[in-house]
Amino acid sequence: MTLRYLEIFLALARTPNMRDAAAKLFISQAAVSSALRDFEAELGVSLFDRMGRGIRLNDKGRLLEERLAPLYNQLKNVLALVASDELAGKIRIGASTTLSDFVLPQVLYNFKMRHHQVEIECESGNTADIVRHVEHGLLDVGFVEGDVHNLAVEITPLAKESLVIVTADKALAEAGPYPIEALLDRHWLLREPGSGTRETFLRQLTILEKCARRSFWNSSTTTPSSRFSTIRVCSPASPRASCSGKSAPVNCSSSA
Secondary structure: OOHHHHHHHHHHHHOOOHHHHHHHHOOOHHHHHHHHHHHHHHHOOOOEEEEOOEEEEOHHHHHHHHHHHHHHHHHHHHHHHHHOOOOOEEEEEEEEHHHHHHOHHHHHHHHHHHOOOEEEEEEEEOHHHHHHHHHOOOOOEEEEEOOOOOOOEEEEEEEEEEEEEEOOOHHHHHOOOOOHHHHOOOOOEEEOOOOHHHHHHHHHHOOOHHHHHOHHHHOOEEOOOOOEEEOOOOOOOOOOOEEEEEEEEEEEEEEO
């Protein structure tokens, strides 16, 4: 059975005349008659009643036409879509929390407006979770902040962003900026373990010899009901209450 058999059958179902159907399909009347005969023989049933030189759909033919026509149209649309240059299909995207909340929504909206046939599924999590899901094939691509050390995924740096320290202490903020060493004896609020932002920040501190002797490293505690590990809670501050830190890379991870 071929798609050509289905096309000829449906043409005859709509126009039960061999000559007219042949003209619409740009083939000979003999080719239409032969294809219909082979199609019925393969099915083992007659689909048309023969009346002299004419034909008419019987009950079996009407049932097949009703069920087959929408499926055949869907198949033609799918084949045309695959053969075109238009992007189509489903893509599963993961992103770390900051990117998924503030960066990706507009990017994905613009992408969807250009590629209507693409279905997008999104997942939000910390860097470690997103990278792990890409590695295991649960995500097609992931966008994370911070370095990725997993050799099982392919990494493409996309951009850099700056990390800043914020404080609710207005006097402290106005007297800045400070070198990072001057702030290490303060109380800190950090992201949870597995966060790329946390990893980048703590890694930069390791270059300072005196940080190794501080209790800073072991003083954070994780509250199960919170996404943060808290040293001591501080309220967010105004934009002036900040101290520039190192740049953290924003990476795109995909299965290698």
